[in-house]
Amino acid sequence: MHRTHTCGELRIEHSGTDVTLSGWVQRRRDFGALTFIDLRDRYGITQLSFNEEIDKALNDKARSVGREFVIKVQGEVIERSNKNDKMPTGDIEIKVSKFEVLNAALTPPFTIEEETDGGEEIRLKYRYLDLRRNTIQQKLVMRSKLNKAVRDYLNDADFIDVETPYLIKSTPEGARDFVVPSRLNEGQYYALPQSPQTFKQLLMVGGLDKYYQIVKCFRDEDFRADRQPEFTQIDCEMSFVERDDVLNTFEGMIRSVFKDVKNIDLGDIPVIPYDEAIKRFGSDKPDMRFGMELVDIDDVAKGNGFGVFDKAESVVAINVTGGNQFTRKQLDAFTNWVKRPQIGALGLIYCRVNEDGTYKSSVDKFFDQEKLKLWAEKCKSEANDLIFVLSGNAESVRKQMNELRLHIGSELGLRKKDEYKACWVVDFPLVEYDEESDRWHAMHHPFTSPIPADLDKMESNPGAVKANAYDMAINGMEVGGGSIRIHDKALQKRMFDLLGFTEEEAQDQFGFLMNAFEYGAPPHGGIAFGLDRLSAILAGTESIRDVIAFPKNNMGRDIMIDAPAELNSDQKKELGMN
Numbered sequence: 001m002h003r004t005h006t007c008g009e010l011r012i013e014h015s016g017t018d019v020t021l022s023g024w025v026q027r028r029r030d031f032g033a034l035t036f037i038d039l040r041d042r043y044g045i046t047q048l049s050f051n052e053e054i055d056k057a058l059n060d061k062a063r064s065v066g067r068e069f070v071i072k073v074q075g076e077v078i079e080r081s082n083k084n085d086k087m088p089t090g091d092i093e094i095k096v097s098k099f100e101v102l103n104a105a106l107t108p109p110f111t112i113e114e115e116t117d118g119g120e121e122i123r124l125k126y127r128y129l130d131l132r133r134n135t136i137q138q139k140l141v142m143r144s145k146l147n148k149a150v151r152d153y154l155n156d157a158d159f160i161d162v163e164t165p166y167l168i169k170s171t172p173e174g175a176r177d178f179v180v181p182s183r184l185n186e187g188q189y190y191a192l193p194q195s196p197q198t199f200k201q202l203l204m205v206g207g208l209d210k211y212y213q214i215v216k217c218f219r220d221e222d223f224r225a226d227r228q229p230e231f232t233q234i235d236c237e238m239s240f241v242e243r244d245d246v247l248n249t250f251e252g253m254i255r256s257v258f259k260d261v262k263n264i265d266l267g268d269i270p271v272i273p274y275d276e277a278i279k280r281f282g283s284d285k286p287d288m289r290f291g292m293e294l295v296d297i298d299d300v301a302k303g304n305g306f307g308v309f310d311k312a313e314s315v316v317a318i319n320v321t322g323g324n325q326f327t328r329k330q331l332d333a334f335t336n337w338v339k340r341p342q343i344g345a346l347g348l349i350y351c352r353v354n355e356d357g358t359y360k361s362s363v364d365k366f367f368d369q370e371k372l373k374l375w376a377e378k379c380k381s382e383a384n385d386l387i388f389v390l391s392g393n394a395e396s397v398r399k400q401m402n403e404l405r406l407h408i409g410s411e412l413g414l415r416k417k418d419e420y421k422a423c424w425v426v427d428f429p430l431v432e433y434d435e436e437s438d439r440w441h442a443m444h445h446p447f448t449s450p451i452p453a454d455l456d457k458m459e460s461n462p463g464a465v466k467a468n469a470y471d472m473a474i475n476g477m478e479v480g481g482g483s484i485r486i487h488d489k490a491l492q493k494r495m496f497d498l499l500g501f502t503e504e505e506a507q508d509q510f511g512f513l514m515n516a517f518e519y520g521a522p523p524h525g526g527i528a529f530g531l532d533r534l535s536a537i538l539a540g541t542e543s544i545r546d547v548i549a550f551p552k553n554n555m556g557r558d559i560m561i562d563a564p565a566e567l568n569s570d571q572k573k574e575l576g577m578n
């Protein structure tokens with residue numbers, strides 16, 4: 001027998017019991033005649049003690065093991081003289097009477113502790129060692145709980161878990177496909193799914209009514225921080241539903257996940273139209289943990305002889321509660337921050353709202369006290385606040401202001417790690433115009449239906465058509481998105497026409513779906529949540545790599561197994577790839 005208990009479960013009540021434990025040597029403290037070993041497994045750490053006076057051979061053996069050796073010990077649980085109240089097992093230790101090395105270990109290239117000395121590359125290369133660290137294991141445990149909470153909720157709601165194929169023809173979700181050559185069909189390729197989108201819609205045509213799958217998806221995107229070429233979605237679809245049915249169902253799911261995994265009540269989840277989100281936050285995934293909303297101040301900013309404002313398409317302000325405490329140096333730092341190329345503002349204007357009701361701005365030359373008072377009224381500023389103003393092209397100003405709002409929110413500690421605020425954003429534009437390709441592109445994907453009231457604008461004014469689509473954001477991060485789908489062939493054809501597909505292209509790529517729509521497709525809609533992102537949010541980590549057991553680095557490489565890699569010439573020949 002390798003163990004009677006784990007390394008995390010023995011307590012003072014077990015004193016006097018004979019136990020067998022197995023695990024890894026976390027640390028050895030050698031005092032010559034006395035040796036202590038911290039033995040670790042997934043469940044915790046237990047201290048082992050050896051005493052030369054009791055058994056010299058055993059103590060010598062204990063002194064010979066190194067970090068990460070796998071050992072098995074037998075002994076008696078005794079009360080410790082030197083208790084450690086930071087460890088759950090800190091009241092006891094094992095007085096070892098039998099000791100076996102199950103496997104020796106090389107010295108690991110970094111310390112396997114909460115705070116490791118290893119950089120990310122080395123930890124990814126030796127991911128199996130990194131996985132031994134408690135912080136990583138806890139995140140995977142949490143992810144596993146999340147999985148269970150999702151499955152419990154959806155199974156209870158009568159969803160069925162259906163697997164869809166990985167070797168398919170491309171699904172257009174706006175990224176490039178990974179392709180797999182077919183040996184038996186030389187010169188032909190499968191694509192790995194960017195999502196099971198068309199399959200889940202076909203499942204609805206097939207009468208399955210409510211589908212879900214926790215599924216790997218693949219997107220060959222350019223490398224961006226914190227993107228993984230393969231990632232996991234909670235993919236769902238429902239028949240005979242309208243938008244609010246979907247929102248209610250999945251609001252329920254997210255609530256139940258937060259309750260099960262973190263024992264947190266998510267509170268109200270507001271539904272915000274896209275246009276309103278842009279107006280109030282400059283973002284379609286607003287962080288709702290704090291206010292500091294955007295205020296349009298065109299009418300009190302323009303026409304006062306200040307050229308920068310007068311020339312601008314849009315002048316936007318935010319009020320920072322208590323911001324008058326910022327020093328000159330801090331204001332300069334904010335200015336430099338918005339002027340960085342990533343943000344791209346030309347400058348930042350401020351107005352202090354003093355305790356005594358006076359104002360002090362960086363544009364006092366153009367704006368007297370009366371005029372600054374109008375700014376303050378618009379921004380609902382109070383004594384000791386500070387107003388920041390950006391101006392320029394309407395779209396860029398809102399984007400910049402969104403970034404600044406988030407930055408200040410972080411600086412002021414308003415984006416608390418343990419606070420969670422979700423929102424839905426709805427009524428996205430159906431399509432967006434891409435100058436480069438001179439075409440309309442689907443903002444979500446080509447199967448998303450327009451909202452019925454906008455149907456007649458599809459040809460005459462496509463940019464004004466709203467989609468029956470929705471996203472959920474938590475703490476400023478998009479965690480899910482979906483739509484009510486087109487379920488009728490004629491409308492799907494209008495959509496493909498709008499996106500510039502020829503009749504043949506549409507037939508060739510999506511003939512199977514259009515044909516299916518001719519055999520009685522029910523109205524349907526669905527959503528997909530990013531499981532990696534959700535896990536990261538629940539685990540309170542910035543990076544999705546932390547919640548993936550074997551992640552790729554930010555060049556899309558798995559540096560542990562060294563992939564991607566070349567094929568040998570025989571394999572290539574077989575695949576007709578010479």
Ligand code: ASP
Pocket residue numbers: 173194195196197236481482483526527528
């Ligand atoms: N297939 C979509 C995506 O992966 C989600 C959906 O529309 O259900 O983003």
